[in-house]
Amino acid sequence: MTQVIAGAPSSNFFLDGNFSPVAEERDADNMEVIGTIPTDLAGHFLRVGPNPRYVFSEAAYHTFDGDGMIHAIEFSGGTARYRNRFVRNEGFLLEQERGDWIYKGMNSMLDPTPSRVPEGAPSSKNLANTAFTYHNNTLYALHEPSQPTIIELPGLETTGPTDFDGKLKHPFSAHPKVDQKSGEMMTFGYAFQAPYVTYSVIDANGELVHTTPVTIPKPVFMHDFAVSEKYSLFLDFPITLDIERAMAGGPALGFEPEHGSRIGVMPRYGTDADVRWFDVKTGVVVHTANAWDDGDEVVLQASRSKTADIAGAGTSEGNNLADNQGQLYEWRINLKTGAVVERSLSDTPCDFTRVNDAYACHPTQYIYAAVFNPVRPFSFDGVMKYDNASNITTEFKFGDQRFGGEAVFAPRVNASTEDDGYLVCFVHDEANNQSECLILSAQDVSAGPVARIMMPFRVPYGFHSGWVKAA
Ligand SMILES: [Fe+2]
Secondary structure (H helix, E strand, O other), X not given: OOEOOOOOOOOOHHXXXXXXXXXXXXXXXXXXXXXXXXXXXXXXXXXXXXXXXXXXXXXXXXXHHOOEEEEEEEEEOOEEEEEEEEOOOHHHHHHHHHOOOOOOOHHHOOOOOOOOOXXXXXXXXXXXXXXXXXXXOEEEEEOOOOOOEEXXXXXXXXXXXXXXOOOOOOOOOOXXXXXXXXXXXXXXEEOOOOOOEEEEEEOOOOOEEEEEEEOOOOOEOOOOOEEOOOEEEEXXXXXXXXXXXXXXXXXXXXXXXXXXXXXXXXXXXXXXXXXXXXXXXXXXXXXXEEEEEEOOEEEEEEEEEOOOOOOOOOOOOOOOHHHHOOEEEEEEEEOOOOOEEEEEOOOOOEEEEEOOHHHOOOXXXXXXXXXXXXXXXXXXXXXXXEEOOOOEEXXXXXXXXXXXXXXXXXXXXXXXXXXXXXXXXXXXXXXXXXXXXXXXXXOOHHHOEEEEEEOOOXXXXXXXXXXXXXX
């Protein structure tokens, strides 16, 4: 039996220090605050991430395999209330019942140890550990090989996965796009088997109304996409998925630049035959920020790196962090002339790109992102804001031995402009093992936090954040 001991040191980077999981589910209020929680911050700050309970092998554990745990802070009238809960999908519950591992995990697929998955149980865990989307008054926790999992607010109870009345026939990206002006949610999924990409639109009432395959030549790790008011954009960049390579002892995901990079542009309700592909310079995009229409052009902004170490999540030996860490980048695709103009926007290494969710799929002036630490893999030591009008990047660094995660934009109550609100994120001070929730003014990021909530319990590093404003 291998139970992960919460908080214990580990030789596995992703089980050590503040990557180590927590075992308890807790509630807290009346937390110590340095500064003042704004009274016009009203809603739920959410952060999800891997929090493994039982692992097949501590050494082979991959951070993508951890059970999803949600940490949430509910803000109201200048107060904050904290909760953390596991996502209770079937695979997690089966392992809880057994008190041991059942699923082996992505690095141990070829291990000869017989499977423990009971007959009739799902062949893999729907971990719901990656990101959130909020659509049609429903909160979903997402895991890209799986169906979206419905989570209840404020209590974070798991309702369970949904297939949209049987209409969802493909995996569901961790990064669907909600166009809040039209009410539609656009999503896609990628797979090892053809069709390698499938795309769907869910209408404002939560009904899946359109699905189409999108043909690409070979399976790739397509973690994110982008959507403008008129078009959906698919990134056929060469992080390839190769089962044979994996069977031969290599990584299932590998960077093969010789395959080139293309962006596919399809009308929102288009089909496979409508996709126009545009060759672009080869690189890697893990996360996009936003896309919008501008006359004859579609504009895409994202964090782009020269290469990537997806299989090792940045920790592989010989991994060149500088080449793996993305920087903000723009593609302007002219649909009339077929020309693509590419340019770098900022030199600051960053990922976990966000915009004000209310403006997604429409022109945005600002991108918010987590700033990479240049030395330690998968570690962010600041938050930044990029301004498309001035091309200026401003940032706030968390300080020595302080690391954080994705900051989400939370609009001020009755916000009037795009950046009229706050950035909210978790930070961990590794010197004194103290987790904090920071609230910064989105209009003055470099000024630092207006409030630091001292968390009474450790909040491990995780993946994506979300914001659901108060009803
Ligand atoms: Fe992601």
